[in-house]
Amino acid sequence: MAVLAVGGCRFLQTQGMVTMVKNIFVMALDEFNREMLERLQGADEMRFHSLLDMETAVDTRYYDIPLLLDRARLQLREFPGSIDAIVGFWDFPTSTMQPILRREFGLRGPSLESVLRCEHKYWFRVNEAQFAPEQTPAYAAVDPFDERYPEHVPLDYPFWIKPVRSHSSQLGFYIGDYASFADALGEIRQDIHFLARPFNELLAYAEIPDAIKAVDGWHCIAEEIISAGRQCTLEGYILNGEVVIYGTVDSMREGIYGSSFSRYQYPSDLPEGVKADMCEMASDFIRQIEFDNSPFNIEFYYEPASGQVWMLEVNARCSKSHSLLFEMVDGTSNKQAMVDVALGRKPVFPEGGGDFSVAAKFMLREHDDAFVRRVPTDEEIAAIEADMPGCRIQIVAVEGRRLAQLLHQDSYSYETALLFIGGDSVEEVEDKSRRVKARLHFELER
Template sequence: MKMKSAQNNIFVFGADQFNLTQMQALDSAANYRFHELFSFRQVKSGREFPVKALYEGALEQLKRFPGSIDAIVGYWDFPVSIMLPLLRKPYGLASPSYEAVLKCEHKYWCRLEQKKIVPEYIPDFCAVNPFADEPGQSITVAYPFWIKPVKAASSHLGFKVRNDAELKQAIQTIRRNIFRFANPFNYMLQFVRLPDEVANVDGNYCIVESIISRGRQCTLEGYVYQGEVTVYGVVDSIREGQHRCSFARYQYPSTIPQRIQQEMTAVTRHFLEYIDFDNGPFNIEYYWEHHQHAEDKIWLLEINTRISKSHCPLFRDVDGATHQKVMLELALGQKPDFPYRQGSYKVAAKFMWRIYKDAFVRHVPTANDLSVLKRQFPEADIQLHIHSGMYLSELKDQDSYSYEIAVIFLGGNTQKELLQKYRDVQQAMRIELEPVDGQISN
């Protein structure tokens, strides 16, 4: 029998230092003992996600652990989010069911379930096999549309398609690269009995959806505890780029009207109750179309069965704690107790520094440079994704239109102050890029 310790043993699946440091800074961290259950690099950095080795290896590591196993958590998307219910089940830990999680993770299955219960909030959609001889013949959605794999992350292999030529080009790219998510996702499908309408739509398929990128985008962060749905924050998602397909920043709190936020919350509650999602965090993305002389329109974009790690510093800066607090308390079977507007700033953002053409990296700030920057901008958290001597095209899991070279978290008391701080940090970093073909766009 495993012995219960004074501290709760919490296993972090896909642990990384940035997020571990934030969790260790929580007021409640004295009650926790964190254990790495594979590192971020082991989980996410390979050519293909080694899901079989991760699943079996995690079960073995947990089995060997001499103490009590009080919680298993993760804040990454696939394959972490989808595997957590399977790892928790042998220990009777609080968790959404695997079927409820998979209904959200499988983009086509999720749309089918939404169509049954909230059809007025979703776009026209269909499934398509990109490996069919003539994939376009099975597409029932009119141009322009968005095509993406039924399982991916960070808009990987997502394309806005306006005509036959663009569809042909997108299909060719998808065929070459879909294996990275498709093969491991297909492994995960064996753990549940799929309904007939979904059974043949595996990870090698794509979903096509009519364009819903008009209006303002936001994300509801919330949780379900013993059947009760709670939304504790709404974050605006601001896009940029030629097709407005790339995220420029996430900003909290949202400036979308409360009446719209309340309707989004009602839709969220209705759907999550319908699929029996319980005892877990979620984030759910929406678009709001505002019309002066017509009724407003709300679109449900996507559901994720985890907190958004990207929003953690934003909640810390504005509310006084990262919402990893919510994730941890739920995983321990506790009702979350999350602060409100107790942070140091009135507004906060995660800026995603993007470049829109491939380039060779001539110079990036050294570790010492970043330490100097931290003293100059003490409120900034900087994550650099590139190093000198690489090409931007070597970055993994990017969206289809840009390269994310760094993320910068900042807080401020007004949006104007926040944007100026971001420009100042960018300039101080002195990143040097040499274009591969033509002028660099950023």
């Protein structure tokens, strides 16, 4: 195989055939996800370039949107080769920046407005209520700075409240009474600026109905609590109007309010009829909001006793949390759909599948703050992974810092580590997780 460079473009020459190399720009590409991208089918005909960096686009509490967009534009304009796609798997703000950059550089992808119909939590509920009122929980827009609150209650207790644009359940609170509402409003008023300001800067690029425009990034949404059932996420893509759902992942929760995810498990063991109903609902909704040419994932809740299905949230991207699970079970990650759809071609998944029948991502959590005296060393992690095929470990806690200093945590817990584990059965996966946890040596000082 030879690489040819002609007029700023790169070509692969294999056995007399010449193929143009596709340059894929990935928002804030880290090494863990680069390795997965390079294992995709057809990856030898692609070059992956990080667009922006983790430090300024993801791992921060200060998003300078004008600066980030200008840096991305400059990087793209100065690139000497073809620009064939812009993709990403992180949440806010890069997921909202992508359609702006794609539009400016003439690349395939959904419109900014259709992405916002998913990401703006209030606008999403308005669309959902019009499309499927029976699957839509009660909701209300809340201005946290309105002096009527907390005396005025937007919904009957209990309810959840969270910013109209957030991620990782940041500033999301369970509201059970007046006192918890007052406490939550205090925290939201103090911290919502780090989400509200950059979100409003991105909203300025979109055409938004007046009724939605009034509920900007400084607002929250209150939502009816749905808890008596099972949560799952459908992963799929839409290409030129054709929707394909390729997997369903179960989501397990923990904590006093069920506020924190403890495990994602693939494939889901929900009844096939329930999954089929969710697929139909997801496909109809995606088309209804005129979302096209992108991967997506949609979170649902199913109540077995009543048969009720609720649509919880739509994300205009593939889920990075699920990527390794798909690779372990199906032989390639959901990033296959992300890249292929961005290039305008139907994703091709391997026929043989992966090495395992079941895979799960475990989130190891602490529910109280602590000072991190020690985390497992790289050598200890490598030894565990070598002893246990189908195991990948990521340490989240940072030695020498408090758990409360970690970025992108929910309001009720702190992640210390992530375990990706594959096995031939749920029982084997759970057994592996117990053995891994027993060998992970953390020292936390309360």
